[in-house]
Amino acid sequence: MVAIGSKCRTCRGPAIIDLPRHNANFCAEHFMELCRRQVSKAIDHFKMLGRDDRILVAVSGGKDSLAVWDLLIDLGYEADGLYVGLGIGDYSETSAEYARAFAAGRGLNLIEVKLRDEYGYDIPTAAKATRRVPCSACGMSKRHIFDKVALDGDYTVLVTGHNLDDEAAVLFGNTLRWDVEYLARQLPVLEARNGFPKKVKPLVRLTERETAAWCIVRGIDYLVDECPMAAGNKHLAYKGALNTIEETSPGSKASFYFNFIDNMAPLLAGRAVADGQQLGSCSNCGAPTTGNVCAFCHLVETASAHAPVPVELVMRKGRGKR
Amino acid sequence: MKVKLRNPSREIEIAGPRRVHALLAKLQLNRESHLVICNGTLVPGDAELLDDDVVEIRPVISGGA
Numbered sequence: 001m002v003a004i005g006s007k008c009r010t011c012r013g014p015a016i017i018d019l020p021r022h023n024a025n026f027c028a029e030h031f032m033e034l035c036r037r038q039v040s041k042a043i044d045h046f047k048m049l050g051r052d053d054r055i056l057v058a059v060s061g062g063k064d065s066l067a068v069w070d071l072l073i074d075l076g077y078e079a080d081g082l083y084v085g086l087g088i089g090d091y092s093e094t095s096a097e098y099a100r101a102f103a104a105g106r107g108l109n110l111i112e113v114k115l116r117d118e119y120g121y122d123i124p125t126a127a128k129a130t131r132r133v134p135c136s137a138c139g140m141s142k143r144h145i146f147d148k149v150a151l152d153g154d155y156t157v158l159v160t161g162h163n164l165d166d167e168a169a170v171l172f173g174n175t176l177r178w179d180v181e182y183l184a185r186q187l188p189v190l191e192a193r194n195g196f197p198k199k200v201k202p203l204v205r206l207t208e209r210e211t212a213a214w215c216i217v218r219g220i221d222y223l224v225d226e227c228p229m230a231a232g233n234k235h236l237a238y239k240g241a242l243n244t245i246e247e248t249s250p251g252s253k254a255s256f257y258f259n260f261i262d263n264m265a266p267l268l269a270g271r272a273v274a275d276g277q278q279l280g281s282c283s284n285c286g287a288p289t290t291g292n293v294c295a296f297c298h299l300v301e302t303a304s305a306h307a308p309v310p311v312e313l314v315m316r317k318g319r320g321k322r
Numbered sequence: 323m324k325v326k327l328r329n330p331s332r333e334i335e336i337a338g339p340r341r342v343h344a345l346l347a348k349l350q351l352n353r354e355s356h357l358v359i360c361n362g363t364l365v366p367g368d369a370e371l372l373d374d375d376v377v378e379i380r381p382v383i384s385g386g387a
Contacts, residue, residue: 001375006366017357018366025366062384165383212357212382216364226329230385239383243354 017213020250028217035214038205039071046188048200049157055079056155056197058146059102059110061095063222064161066102067211068203070220072159073106079159084145085114086138087122088229089311095223102220111153113145120304123229124314129306130299134229134314137299144287144296150197162201165208168253169238171260184271188261194279195288207253228315323371325349326378338375343367346379355383 006015008027015025019034026034043049055072059065059081072079083099086092096112103110116122119141121129126137150158167186174182192198203211215222230236245252281287282294289295323338325345336345342358342365358365359378371377 001360001365001369001371006368015366016364018368020354028364063382064384207354208384209354209357209382212380213364216357216359216380224328224380225331226381226384233385236383236385239385240352240355243352243383246354247352 016217019210021207021246021254023250031213032217035071035206035210036075038210039068039202040075042188042202042205043075043200046200046204048189048202049077049159051077053077053157054153054155055157055159056111056146056150056153057081057159058142058161059083059099060161061098061102061223062161063212063215063220063224064163064166064203064208066098066161066220066222067206067214068159068161069102069108070106070218071214072202073108080109080111080153080155082111082113082146082149084142085112085116086141087114087116088124088227091223091225091228091311092122094225098221098223102222111149113149115141116308119300121300121306122308124311125306125309126299126303127229127314128309129303135233135235137303138229140296140299144294147196147287148285151195156192156198158197158199160199160201161203161211163203163206163208163211164253164257165239165242166235167201167204168242168257169235171257172238172242173234180268180271182272183260183264184268186260187265195281195286204257205254228311231315323373323375323377326376328379328381336377338373339370341367342369342371345371345377349379351379356381 006018006025008015008030009024010030011027013027016028017031018025049055055077057069057079059069069079069081081103083096085096099110123134123138127134130137146158171186174186188201188204190199242253279288279290282289282297283292284297285294287294287296323336325334325336343353346353346356353367357380359380360371360375
């Protein structure tokens with residue numbers, strides 16, 4: 001490989017990455033500096049974390065969750081990880097190995113919850129038993145367990161690895177539907193309320209190309225392959241559409257998302273469904289719910305009564321994990 | 323050069339020399355959705371790839387967020 005003219009914007013040394021949205025190239029050292037600065041800026045600007053917080057990071061073994069955990073530790077925070085074993089065949093086995101290796105290599109505490117062991121089902125079985133899109137059963141299961149482990153463990157903040165692309169894609173989908181109630185709660189910080197822990201997204205100022213680059217530069221091994229149940233989902237299609245725009249108009253994703261946060265989100269304050277709801281407690285597990293029994297307990301009851309379903313049986317082209 | 327692609331994993335042979343941007347364009351891959359790793363190191367869009375390089379084009383888009 002012959003290096004051509006790209007120079008780091010900061011030190012003029014050979015660049016390893018070009019970032020069109022910053023109209024700049026960076027060497028490894030100054031790319032990492034940029035990432036730290038962007039994450040610190042998000043944490044400070046949105047008041048995500050304090051030094052006294054007990055932090056729990058939702059870890060999947062993919063690039064974003066390992067990057068956010070690594071960045072928080074790098075920035076001097078203490079944080080434990082939580083891995084949920086979803087039972088999606090080899091994909092879950094491999095992702096768990098990446099999460100464990102990351103934690104073990106850094107002496108970090110990783111909590112593991114396996115759906116099959118703790119609740120008697122896995123995501124392929126839940127999808128089949130409930131006739132839900134796999135992503136729906138997956139998202140509901142993870143959210144419930146994240147909340148439960150955070151609250152039971154007295155963690156004050158739950159951190160997720162959602163990045164700028166994730167947020168822009170969700171915003172894009174909600175905007176296509178003008179789904180005001182979901183738009184109203186699409187914020188980088190959700191404060192603790194009604195039995196839910198505070199949730200924050202420190203990577204909202206980094207694209208997923210940047211979080212992947214962070215992992216490569218830092219030598220973090222992560223699961224590159226896509227979830228076999230996610231192929232063809234809408235979220236991926238929205239990301240592809242936004243990246244087509246981004247390629248010809250760098251910075252579009254950031255302006256789409258952050259101008260929404262600055263200009264539209266304040267106008268929608270109080271419009272989220274949850275804002276007006278009086279939540280009770282699930283009679284079975286105690287989690288917040290509008291009904292007598294929460295949706296997660298309904299899912300567990302149905303899925304755990306069903307014979308285990310191998311992932312191959314619910315993989316279908318054009319159906320996905322979200 | 324050997325070029326490793328993902329989803330599904332496969333390897334193809336592409337003639338060099340060729341700039342990173344030109345390689346992505348030839349394969350009709352969006353550069354915002356991919357990183358290019360040459361001989362184990364990240365490389366920017368204007369890096370020139372040679373015949374004896376081992377190249378990985380790594381997708382960065384994930385759908386399970």
